[in-house]
Amino acid sequence: MIARGxxxxxxxxxxxxxSLLLLLVLAPALPAGVALLAVLVRTQLQTGLFIVGHxxxxxxxxxxxxxxxxxxxxxxxxxxxxxPYGFCRRNHLRHHRAPGSARDPxxxxxxxxxxxxxxxxxxxxxxxxxxxxxxGPEVVLSYWILPLALSSLQLFLFGTYLPHRGGAPGxxxxxxxxxxxxxxxxxxxxxxxxxxxxxSQPSLPWYALPACHRKLRRQAAGxxxxxxxx
Numbered sequence: 001m002i003a004r005g006x007x008x009x010x011x012x013x014x015x016x017x018x019s020l021l022l023l024l025v026l027a028p029a030l031p032a033g034v035a036l037l038a039v040l041v042r043t044q045l046q047t048g049l050f051i052v053g054h055x056x057x058x059x060x061x062x063x064x065x066x067x068x069x070x071x072x073x074x075x076x077x078x079x080x081x082x083x084p085y086g087f088c089r090r091n092h093l094r095h096h097r098a099p100g101s102a103r104d105p106x107x108x109x110x111x112x113x114x115x116x117x118x119x120x121x122x123x124x125x126x127x128x129x130x131x132x133x134x135x136g137p138e139v140v141l142s143y144w145i146l147p148l149a150l151s152s153l154q155l156f157l158f159g160t161y162l163p164h165r166g167g168a169p170g171x172x173x174x175x176x177x178x179x180x181x182x183x184x185x186x187x188x189x190x191x192x193x194x195x196x197x198x199x200s201q202p203s204l205p206w207y208a209l210p211a212c213h214r215k216l217r218r219q220a221a222g223x224x225x226x227x228x229x230x
């Protein structure tokens with residue numbers, strides 16, 4: 001029986017590929033409102049690719065098969081922005097060992113490839129593929145490059161900056177949780193606003209973070225009641 005993480009990962013990867021193919025075919029006939037909605041959906045699926053790669057870094061995508069786990073993670077990050085899976089995994093695990101410190105590559109990594117370099121590489125590949133299939137550059141810019149740019153901003157803002165901005169040295173893992181309603185948390189960044197929960201249990205897949213958040217809230221409420229009783 002296929003693991004849930006593997007099924008969810010394949011679903012997000014498949015949704016990204018299918019939506020891109022459909023939009024490349026249907027783009028000229030889409031009304032403006034539908035086109036805008038398509039960009040937003042593509043942005044969420046683009047972010048989903050990175051989340052799949054992220055779960056693979058923690059080996060929660062396919063716990064029973066490390067080889068399958070890493071292949072899917074490599075595919076997801078490759079489709080996301082030609083990101084090297086091994087390099088990303090090593091640096092992400094360093095982030096978990098020392099979040100928000102001088103040893104955290106998410107905040108302190110001079111000399112590593114910057115966002116501009118990735119956009120130029122991936123954008124060039126997308127435009128070349130578009131030209132080979134007879135599509136105008138505006139189609140690729142709208143449904144491939146723009147979602148990538150918006151997704152990068154989404155991941156940075158809701159997955160890294162806000163969760164670690166308020167993480168004082170005494171706070172758990174140098175992080176804070178964005179305690180938003182679960183539907184909003186899902187749309188914001190696949191529940192990675194529940195960041196204390198993620199750092200507390202890094203092996204939890206993204207879809208298990210809301211349950212972890214509810215559990216920690218119940219524990220905190222129980223502790224507060226017990227302390228008040230004393």
